[in-house]
Structures are given as structure tokens and as C-alpha cells.
Amino acid sequence: MKLTRRKRNMALITMTPLVDVMMILLVFFMVTSSYLDLDMMPMVQPEPEGIASITTPAPTLLIRITASGEARLRGQPLTVQSLSRALQQAPHARVLILPSGGANVQGLVSAIEVATRAGAENLRVVRLEAAQ
Amino acid sequence: MKLKRRNRPPPQETIVSLIDVIFFLLVFFMLIGRMDATAPFEVSPPISTAGESLPKGGTTISVAQNGALALNGEAIERPALLARITDLLTQKPSLFVRINAHAEARLTNLLPLVTALEQAGVGDVVLVVTPNPA
Numbered sequence: 001m002k003l004t005r006r007k008r009n010m011a012l013i014t015m016t017p018l019v020d021v022m023m024i025l026l027v028f029f030m031v032t033s034s035y036l037d038l039d040m041m042p043m044v045q046p047e048p049e050g051i052a053s054i055t056t057p058a059p060t061l062l063i064r065i066t067a068s069g070e071a072r073l074r075g076q077p078l079t080v081q082s083l084s085r086a087l088q089q090a091p092h093a094r095v096l097i098l099p100s101g102g103a104n105v106q107g108l109v110s111a112i113e114v115a116t117r118a119g120a121e122n123l124r125v126v127r128l129e130a131a132q
Numbered sequence: 133m134k135l136k137r138r139n140r141p142p143p144q145e146t147i148v149s150l151i152d153v154i155f156f157l158l159v160f161f162m163l164i165g166r167m168d169a170t171a172p173f174e175v176s177p178p179i180s181t182a183g184e185s186l187p188k189g190g191t192t193i194s195v196a197q198n199g200a201l202a203l204n205g206e207a208i209e210r211p212a213l214l215a216r217i218t219d220l221l222t223q224k225p226s227l228f229v230r231i232n233a234h235a236e237a238r239l240t241n242l243l244p245l246v247t248a249l250e251q252a253g254v255g256d257v258v259l260v261v262t263p264n265p266a
Contacts, residue, residue, distance in 0.1 A: 015148070018151065023154060026154055029165055032165075033162075033164075033165025034165065034170075036166075036262070037262075037264075039260075039261050040185075041183055041259045042256075042259075043231065043258060044256065044257035099243070100239075101238065101239060102240075103238070104236050105259075106236065109178040109259070112182065
């Protein structure tokens with residue numbers, strides 16, 4: 001006995017569910033993603049290997065950040081000009097930033113920005129220990 | 133004179149072009165968007181134009197204005213945070229940590245944390261900044 005397979009109609013591929021799913025995915029990614037353009041400042045960087053440590057003590061410029069967030073260099077308000085002038089007098093000087101504990105993050109970031117613009121190569125932040 | 137409007141056949145709406153556009157938009161948003169875990173508190177990073185471009189990935193520590201901490205969007209206390217970081221370091225020694233601190237957060241809540249992270253062995257810590265005021 002020979003069984004004949006019934007001919008089925010070809011199922012039509014409907015595009016509408018595909019569009020629905022893609023629309024949902026689109027809305028999902030639009031809503032959940034953040035499109036803020038963010039930058040970064042390195043705080044801890046891996047020490048470059050192979051560079052001999054400088055044995056001659058480099059001159060140090062100290063930038064203080066007051067509790068109100070104002071940066072001061074040698075008692076004067078810190079500006080790009082004042083720091084670059086000081087750096088011209090003492091090239092390759094180490095720039096130390098000493099923040100007050102009451103200062104906020106914006107104060108520190110602004111001071112780092114000024115120092116970077118003035119061309120400070122060796123920039124360090126004195127880290128405070130938490131009062132226990 | 134009366135102009136007779138020609139009867140045009142209605143244009144057939146092709147769904148294929150719609151799919152093309154939606155697919156294009158989907159890929160666009162997937163590529164330019166950054167899917168970050170948002171902190172359970174408000175964090176607006178400090179503004180600076182001297183920042184470098186932020187690479188994707190890594191572990192995010194958020195610091196609120198009042199000093200509250202969150203790790204990858206989950207509120208956490210400092211000892212637990214350091215324990216988790218030590219755990220992550222054993223899995224991946226080249227751990228990249230970015231600190232998303234509120235601009236008004238006090239440095240006493242930030243700098244000791246950076247020191248603790250460095251002592252824990254994290255070699256790459258960055259502070260997130262906003263290049264322009266949003």
C-alpha cells in the first residue's frame with residue numbers, strides 16, 4: 001500500500017512579529033542605555049617598568065586645596081599661569097597636591113586639571129587616611 | 133476648466149523597508165549606548181576638560197555625596213566592598229576599577245578608598261569625570 005503524503009500549503013512567513021520584536025528591542029536599548037559622554041582621570045596607574053628611578057631629589061611644588069575647594073600655590077590662588085611660571089623656574093619638578101579633608105572631589109579635579117594644563121609631568125596627590 | 137484627478141493605485145506599503153530602518157536604529161543604539169549599572173543614589177561626576185577617554189568595561193564603584201558606596205550599582209559597605217574587590221582580583225589580577233564619585237563628595241570619602249584599593253592590589257584605578265556640564 002502506498003501512502004501519499006498530503007500536500008500542505010507553504011506556511012507564509014509573516015513579517016509583523018519580527019517587526020514587533022525588533023521594535024521592543026529598540027525601545028529597550030534606547031531606554032536602558034546611558035549616552036553620557038564620560039571621561040576619566042587616572043588615580044592609580046601601573047608603574048612603568050624599565051625606567052630607573054631618579055636618584056637626584058627633584059624640586060617639589062606643593063598645591064594645597066583648602067576646605068572650600070580653592071587651590072593655592074605658595075599662598076596665592078592657583079592658576080595655569082602661576083604654575084607654568086613656577087614650572088619654568090624648576091623644570092621636571094614634582095607637583096604634589098595636598099587636599100584638605102573637607103575639600104570635595106570637584107576641587108581636586110579642578111586642581112589636577114590646572115596642573116595638567118600647566119604641563120606638570122610628575123603629579124601626585126597626597127592621600128589622606130580616614131579619621132577612625 | 134475642471135481638472136480631473138487621475139485615479140492612482142494606492143502605494144503598497146512595504147514592511148521590508150520599515151524593518152531595515154528599525155534594524156539600523158537598533159544596531160546604532162546598541163553600539164553607541166553604554167549599559168552601566170546605575171547606582172542606587174544620585175551621582176553627578178565632577179567636571180573637567182583635562183580627562184582622557186574612558187574605556188569600556190571594568191568594575192564601577194560609586195561614591196555618593198554623603199559617602200555611601202555602591203559596587204556595580206549595588207549598595208555596599210566599605211569592608212564588604214574591599215572583600216569583593218579582593219575576590220575579583222583573584223579572578224582577574226588586571227582588574228580595572230573606575231570610581232564614579234559625586235562632585236560634592238568629600239575627599240575623605242574618596243582618597244582613603246583609593247589607598248585601600250591600591251593596597252588590595254588594584255593597579256588601575258580611574259576617577260570618572262564629565263567633560264562638559266550636562
